[in-house]
Amino acid sequence: MASGVTVSPSGVTASHGGSRPPLRRARAAAADRRLGWLLLTPTLAILLAVTAFPFAYNLWNSVHQVNLTDPNGGGFTGLGNYRSLFADPVFRQTLLRTLVFTAVSVATQIVAGLVVALVLNRSFRGRGWVRAAVLVPWAVPTVVAATSWKTMLDPQTGFVNQLLSALHLPGADTNWLGGEWTAWVAIGITDAWKTVPFVAIILLAGLQVIPDELYEAARIDGAGAWHSFWHITLPLLKPALLVALIFRTLSALLVFDVVFILTGGGPGNTTETLSFINWREFLVSTDFGTGGAVSVVLVVLSLLVAAGYVRLFRTDEGATER
Amino acid sequence: MTGQLHVAGPHQRVTARPTAGHTPAQARRRRAARLRRVGFALLVAAIVAVSLFPFLWILRTSLMSSQEFSEGVSGFLPKHLTFSSYADNLSDENFLRPLLNSVVICLISTVLSVVCATLAGYALSRLRVRGAGVVLGFVLFAGFFPVLAMVGPLFLVYRNLGLLDSPGGLVLAYMVYTLPIATWLLKSFFDQVPRSLEEAAMVDGASRLRVLWHIVVPVAMPAVFTSAIISFILAWNDFAFATSFLQTPDRFTAPLAIVNLGQSQFQVFYNRIDAAVVLITLPVVLLVLFAQRRIVSGLTAGAVK
Numbered sequence: 001m002a003s004g005v006t007v008s009p010s011g012v013t014a015s016h017g018g019s020r021p022p023l024r025r026a027r028a029a030a031a032d033r034r035l036g037w038l039l040l041t042p043t044l045a046i047l048l049a050v051t052a053f054p055f056a057y058n059l060w061n062s063v064h065q066v067n068l069t070d071p072n073g074g075g076f077t078g079l080g081n082y083r084s085l086f087a088d089p090v091f092r093q094t095l096l097r098t099l100v101f102t103a104v105s106v107a108t109q110i111v112a113g114l115v116v117a118l119v120l121n122r123s124f125r126g127r128g129w130v131r132a133a134v135l136v137p138w139a140v141p142t143v144v145a146a147t148s149w150k151t152m153l154d155p156q157t158g159f160v161n162q163l164l165s166a167l168h169l170p171g172a173d174t175n176w177l178g179g180e181w182t183a184w185v186a187i188g189i190t191d192a193w194k195t196v197p198f199v200a201i202i203l204l205a206g207l208q209v210i211p212d213e214l215y216e217a218a219r220i221d222g223a224g225a226w227h228s229f230w231h232i233t234l235p236l237l238k239p240a241l242l243v244a245l246i247f248r249t250l251s252a253l254l255v256f257d258v259v260f261i262l263t264g265g266g267p268g269n270t271t272e273t274l275s276f277i278n279w280r281e282f283l284v285s286t287d288f289g290t291g292g293a294v295s296v297v298l299v300v301l302s303l304l305v306a307a308g309y310v311r312l313f314r315t316d317e318g319a320t321e322r
Numbered sequence: 323m324t325g326q327l328h329v330a331g332p333h334q335r336v337t338a339r340p341t342a343g344h345t346p347a348q349a350r351r352r353r354a355a356r357l358r359r360v361g362f363a364l365l366v367a368a369i370v371a372v373s374l375f376p377f378l379w380i381l382r383t384s385l386m387s388s389q390e391f392s393e394g395v396s397g398f399l400p401k402h403l404t405f406s407s408y409a410d411n412l413s414d415e416n417f418l419r420p421l422l423n424s425v426v427i428c429l430i431s432t433v434l435s436v437v438c439a440t441l442a443g444y445a446l447s448r449l450r451v452r453g454a455g456v457v458l459g460f461v462l463f464a465g466f467f468p469v470l471a472m473v474g475p476l477f478l479v480y481r482n483l484g485l486l487d488s489p490g491g492l493v494l495a496y497m498v499y500t501l502p503i504a505t506w507l508l509k510s511f512f513d514q515v516p517r518s519l520e521e522a523a524m525v526d527g528a529s530r531l532r533v534l535w536h537i538v539v540p541v542a543m544p545a546v547f548t549s550a551i552i553s554f555i556l557a558w559n560d561f562a563f564a565t566s567f568l569q570t571p572d573r574f575t576a577p578l579a580i581v582n583l584g585q586s587q588f589q590v591f592y593n594r595i596d597a598a599v600v601l602i603t604l605p606v607v608l609l610v611l612f613a614q615r616r617i618v619s620g621l622t623a624g625a626v627k
Contacts, residue, residue: 029450035530036449040457043442043505047460050476050498051467057475116369124366132614133370136377139606139617141559143577144599148376151383151592157391159379162398193376198621205622250466257561261581275562278470283566288474295471302468 055299061292068286081293090269091277091294098273101184102252109192109248110241113199120200121207138197145194146261153177153186180270183263187271190258195251199244206240207233239313246309250302274298377603384408384597391593407597411583417598419572420579423489424602427575428557431493435500436550440542443508444534448517458509465502472498473566480567487569495563500553503620507552510623511545512538548620551613555606576602 062081065073085091120131137145152159153176165172176182210233218228234241256275259265265272265280272280278298281291383391384407386400411417442461446454476495477486485491519541520533528536539546564578571582580598610617 032449032530033451036445036451036454039441039445039449040451042438043461043501044457046438046494046497047464047501050472050495051464054472054475057478058471061474115365119362119365119369122362124362128614130366130370131618132611133373135610135614135617136607137373139555139610140603141561141577141606143561143580144603145376147580147595147599148380151596152376152379154590154592157383157592159398193372197373201618201621205618246466254468254470256470260561260565275468275470278468279473279562279566282470282474282477288478291474295468295474298468298471302466303463306463306466 054295058292058295058299061288062290062296064289066288066292068288073289077289081289085290085293085297090272094269094272094274094277095297097271098253098255101188101255101273102249105188105191105252106245106248108188109196109199109252110244112192112196113244114203116196116200117203117207120204134197134200136197137193138195138201140194142194142257143261146190146258149186149190149193150177150262177263178267180267183267183271187255187258187262190262191252191255194258195248199248202244202247203237203240206237210236242309242313246306249305249309253301253305254298274301380596380599380603383592384600386593388591388593391591392589407593408601410594411598411601414583416571416574417576417579417583417601420574420576421602423573424558424576427489427492427496428554430489431496431500431557432550432553434493435497435504435553436546438497439501439504439508439549440539440546441534442505443512444538446505446509447512448520449530458506461502461505464498465506467498469498469562473562477566486567487573489573491567492560492563492575495567496557496560499556499560503556504549504553507549507620507623508542508545511542515541544616545620548613548616551609551617552620555609555617558602558606 063076063078065075065077065080067073116134120127120134151157153161155161155173155175155178158176160176161172161174164170164174174182176186214232214236215228218232223231254275255273256279259271259273259276260279263271265276274294275298278291278294281287281294285291382399385403385405387402387404387406388410390400390402445451446458451457472495476491480486480488480491485494515538519537523533523537524530559577560575561577561581564575565581568574568578571579574582576598580595580602583595583598
């Protein structure tokens with residue numbers, strides 16, 4: 001260390017660093033590694049405390065009988081909680097509904113996001129403003145999104161029904177959040193309104209790194225816009241598409257706030273999602289055994305989704321290399 | 323455009339020029355181009371309208387008095403515009419306290435997560451930690467960890483530690499929103515900073531930590547700022563933890579307060595709710611307008627190679 005100061009005026013430093021004796025370099029590398037773990041400690045400790053620890057605790061609770069209303073509980077139940085969970089038709093229905101919601105909403109959001117991204121990728125006057133306008137719904141809290149759409153969909157005072165009646169269209173007296181299907185539509189619209197901007201921004205970044213020369217070359221070869229889209233845009237957009245897909249699939253699978261505020265799971269429990277059931281078990285039934293089992297199912301599902309996409313990504317990269 | 327003509331060869335140019343706009347085929351093409359331009363403008367208008375219209379409707383509802391609202395409104399514009407809903411909210415302890423709570427909790431979590439993420443990002447980018455890939459993978463997955471799967475266990479622990487219904491419990495929980503993206507963002511930023519600066523200082527005898535503080539952190543300020551903005555927005559967004567852990571109204575965060583605002587026995591007063599919505603949306607809108615580029619570059623860091 002001290003020798004470094006005397007030897008080098010800072011101009012030649014880079015080559016000096018390279019020619020340090022191997023032993024000292026190895027020692028420096030070891031010190032770096034130790035320091036590295038030290039610097040990582042706060043982040044890792046916090047993230048383990050809020051993810052790995054809850055997961056382990058849930059795992060433990062899920063094979064025990066844990067209910068705050070029953071101080072004598074706590075007995076080991078084996079897979080009992082899981083068995084009763086999967087035997088419960090409400091849970092099975094909810095699982096199915098959540099999966100269908102995830103598939104439908106992710107598909108539509110990706111398509112909508114792609115359209116917005118393609119529009120923003122063109123250069124036109126006021127593009128910066130349009131991009132800011134698009135970004136705003138992403139930045140507002142979900143509570144704001146849900147409350148806004150709840151106001152818009154209110155059967156008596158909401159915009160949607162007033163518009164329908166002003167245009168003499170049918171459905172002006174629809175109680176949107178009162179029916180199963182219309183409530184799901186409301187949830188889907190609200191969720192899409194809040195998250196399509198995010199998809200669009202990710203895809204836009206993907207579009208911007210595609211070199212213009214490729215399109216020009218294709219145009220010269222006589223390819224139409226549609227052809228370039230299929231053979232240039234989509235394949236080169238794949239990394240960004242996969243990022244957007246991972247983000248969206250996982251958060252759609254875990255949707256909670258929108259449901260809680262818009263419908264509270266109703267009518268009946270027809271718009272409950274897995275996360276909503278999980279919340280209900282924990283905070284309404286205070287049944288941390290069953291709740292723990294639901295949580296474990298949620299974590300396993302998200303791990304499967306994440307692993308599936310990562311796998312898809314890998315094999316895909318392999319394919320393009322070949 | 324001109325480049326394209328060049329490549330296409332002089333041949334086409336010669337045949338295309340003299341008759342420009344006169345043959346029926348060309349007139350048709352020009353009409354098609356104009357049509358396409360109009361269609362594109364309509365598409366842009368539709369996108370902007372869908373993004374912003376709900377805010378206009380919220381604004382409109384928030385400018386009605388409770389009386390006019392409960393009488394039932396017909397028509398799209400209120401008869402009398404009034405700020406009474408705002409005045410009501412801003413003199414309502416059940417809204418002001420939560421607003422303040424939110425600001426404090428989100429600021430603390432933002433600062434904490436940015437500091438931790440700077441250290442972690444630097445370690446992952448520079449210090450050749452064994453298993454850095456695994457650590458990074460874990461950090462990313464933590465960002466996707468099901469929030470509701472955290473709620474139960476944390477509830478039980480907080481109950482024993484007296485952290486339920488307290489800001490401290492929320493700050494820790496909010497780390498799951500903010501820390502992963504901040505770490506990822508700063509790590510990818512450090513990856514792009516050339517090492518030569520640091521190496522020069524180290525050869526001059528500065529320790530790693532001094533280099534980090536005096537050389538790396540100043541260079542990284544833009545990225546630190548970006549991750550702070552995004553962290554704040556994500557923490558500000560929370561509803562699930564707040565609704566699970568908080569019990570007394572003066573401990574509520576703003577989003578939680580909004581859901582409970584304006585509820586009366588007979589009617590939901592959307593004018594009150596919407597005025598509150600406008601108030602908590604404004605700071606976020608301003609952030610987006612001023613830091614749009616930063617937010618976009620932060621969100622997309624690492625998303626595209």
